[in-house]
Amino acid sequence: MSDWAMSDWATSDWPLTYADVLRARQLIRAHMAPTPLRRYAPLDEAVGHDITVWVKHENHCPTNAFKARNGLALLGAMTPQQRARGVVAATRGNHGQGVAWAGAIYGVPVTICVPLGNNPEKNEAMRAYGAELIEDGADYDATLQTALALVQERGLTMAHSTNDPAVIAGAATYSLEILEEQPDIDALVIAVGGGSQAVGALTVARALRPDLPVYAVQAERAAAIHDSWHARQPLTRDSADTFADGLATRSTYALTFPALQQGLRGFVKVSEAAIADALRLMLRTTHNLAEGAGATGLAGLLALREELAGKSVGIVLSGSNIDTPTLQRVLAKAL
Numbered sequence: 001m002s003d004w005a006m007s008d009w010a011t012s013d014w015p016l017t018y019a020d021v022l023r024a025r026q027l028i029r030a031h032m033a034p035t036p037l038r039r040y041a042p043l044d045e046a047v048g049h050d051i052t053v054w055v056k057h058e059n060h061c062p063t064n065a066f067k068a069r070n071g072l073a074l075l076g077a078m079t080p081q082q083r084a085r086g087v088v089a090a091t092r093g094n095h096g097q098g099v100a101w102a103g104a105i106y107g108v109p110v111t112i113c114v115p116l117g118n119n120p121e122k123n124e125a126m127r128a129y130g131a132e133l134i135e136d137g138a139d140y141d142a143t144l145q146t147a148l149a150l151v152q153e154r155g156l157t158m159a160h161s162t163n164d165p166a167v168i169a170g171a172a173t174y175s176l177e178i179l180e181e182q183p184d185i186d187a188l189v190i191a192v193g194g195g196s197q198a199v200g201a202l203t204v205a206r207a208l209r210p211d212l213p214v215y216a217v218q219a220e221r222a223a224a225i226h227d228s229w230h231a232r233q234p235l236t237r238d239s240a241d242t243f244a245d246g247l248a249t250r251s252t253y254a255l256t257f258p259a260l261q262q263g264l265r266g267f268v269k270v271s272e273a274a275i276a277d278a279l280r281l282m283l284r285t286t287h288n289l290a291e292g293a294g295a296t297g298l299a300g301l302l303a304l305r306e307e308l309a310g311k312s313v314g315i316v317l318s319g320s321n322i323d324t325p326t327l328q329r330v331l332a333k334a335l
Contacts, residue, residue, distance in 0.1 A: 217300025
């Protein structure tokens with residue numbers, strides 16, 4: 001990285017530095033290897049427009065989602081006193097699995113809050129990693145309030161899924177791996193729930209490839225950040241009802257939204273049908289399973305393919321923790 005890039009990030013109002021990403025990678029590498037970055041000729045053909053598609057397989061992380069990185073980076077950066085108090089997180093599943101898995105590695109007691117009716121297979125996985133699971137609230141935003149109350153009641157350390165520089169640094173490490181393996185890639189298309197993946201990608205891109213455009217994509221039924229980005233001001237929505245549960249947020253986040261405003265080249269939203277189509281396409285052309293959020297990057301690329309014609313584009317299969325009944329409905333085109 002150039003001296004200019006280091007000084008630029010060190011003195012800006014960005015939520016983290018490139019040095020934070022390198023520290024997170026060191027913590028992560030002690031427990032997991034880089035994930036594959038692969039190209040599939042059938043996927044290139046299906047996307048068309050002479051686009052070369054590079055798929056970053058975060059579904060190959062130990063918890064089958066990129067959030068394993070976030071858990072390692074977050075708990076690894078905590079003080080011994082913070083770990084000793086135990087941590088609490090609100091999640092729809094993947095963040096909770098990442099924190100619970102990291103908690104088992106670091107010996108940290110973990111409490112996870114999930115909404116009522118949450119993905120039962122994600123709940124099962126979190127309990128299997130040793131977490132105490134509390135089911136409360138109608139959606140992620142309501143469950144977050146439950147977790148914040150436990151911080152006050154029990155003195156737990158908050159392990160927020162987005163609003164923490166260590167979490168964003170953890171997510172950024174996969175973008176670092178992409179650019180190390182394919183330094184000449186033309187664009188990245190990243191799904192947004194809270195924004196840690198996209199801000200992480202922007203941090204790495206601006207440090208190593210300031211000319212690299214990063215696009216974001218969100219589910220139209222959970223599009224608070226997308227709508228806020230286009231309105232140029234934070235907005236809150238009444239619901240986030242999408243089968244892409246990893247993207248189901250109703251508001252923006254203080255640590256990521258300004259960076260998204262500043263750095264993104266573009267931001268699109270896609271329908272439930274488009275996400276389901278992308279999931280089926282990913283399965284058919286790569287024979288890798290994606291959950292809804294994991295297929296949303298591909299759905300965004302399909303929405304952007306005229307703009308990105310002729311380009312080499314990186315997308316992220318961010319997770320594969322879809323529950324069996326939902327997968328059956330997607331495959332049967334019965335959502």
